Amino acid sequence: MSARLRRNPRGRTAVRGVLMAATAALLGSGALAPAPASAAPRATARVTAAVLDLDATGRTPAVYGDDSPYDTASIIKVDILAALLLRAQDSGHPLTAQDRAQAEKMIEHSDNAAANALWRRVGLAPGLAKANRRLGLTSTQGGPGGRWGLTRTTASDQIRLLRAVFDTAAAGSRPAALSDGSRAYLRTLMSRVAAEQSWGVSAASGAGWALKNGWLQRDTTGLWDVNSVGRITSGGHHYLVAVLSDGNASMKDGVALVERTARAAVSSAAR
Secondary structure, eight states: OOOOOEEOHHHHHHHHHHHHHHHHHHHHHTTTOOOOTTSOOOOOOEEEEEEEETTSSOOOOEEESOOOOEEOGGGHHHHHHHHHHHHHHHHTOOOOHHHHHHHHHHHHSOOHHHHHHHHHHTTHHHHHHHHHHHHTOOSOBOOSTTOGGGOEEOHHHHHHHHHHHHOOSOOTTOOOSSOHHHHHHHHHHHTTOOGGGOOSGGGGOSSOEEEEEEEEEOTTTOOEEEEEEEEEEETTEEEEEEEEEEEESSHHHHHHHHHHHHHHHHHHHTO
8 A cells, every 4th residue: 555655846835835924924923033042942833745636547645845754643543543443353353342432532532541542452552563564654653652642654654544544446456454344434433523623634625524633732842743634525536635744833823734734735736
């Protein structure tokens, strides 16, 4: 399920424009005024997007920005559930009622206690790495110990994960890691996220989307990681979209950046 990456100069320009506009707004508000010499320098938000048009003839995702690792925050919960479903497939037994209840809380409501339990069930970072080899991910490193939110990933690897869930097109002779039933279950939960968590890549969508968002304030800097991944529809096409960001001054700023970037990236990919 791995895919080559297509670099899009126009897309990079569009995303760069989003970042420049965000910086200009901060300057205009005085938020980026020169800091006193004794103050630590304020970090600048960064963002990367990856888009795959599922209805196009090519199967190569476009990447906008630097495809370097970011903290996952709660988008890792999709990967955790995929790993759990692989374990169930291997055992020949469906998820238990408790597993399903925790999975639904974890995806639909981003419940962290449920994620803690399922992270342990899949074997922490080593178990995730084992599952990701089967899912085709190549650039995702599980967080240390119980800190699943500090898993590191790239936008292109998130497209690989989304393909494992949403892409029904034949991908060579290699069979899909997730069964049809497992993929349908993940898609259903991602289409039922709580209303207050329906922001993110859905901003670039018409009717019909499925997503998972993640947000995390870093203790060391006070800045925010804000991410969104999922499947959307736009202009009659279905797209897989991953937008990762960090260094945001607030969650609100991060959500706005992710949504502007998603719209710009999908618009560029559609040209």
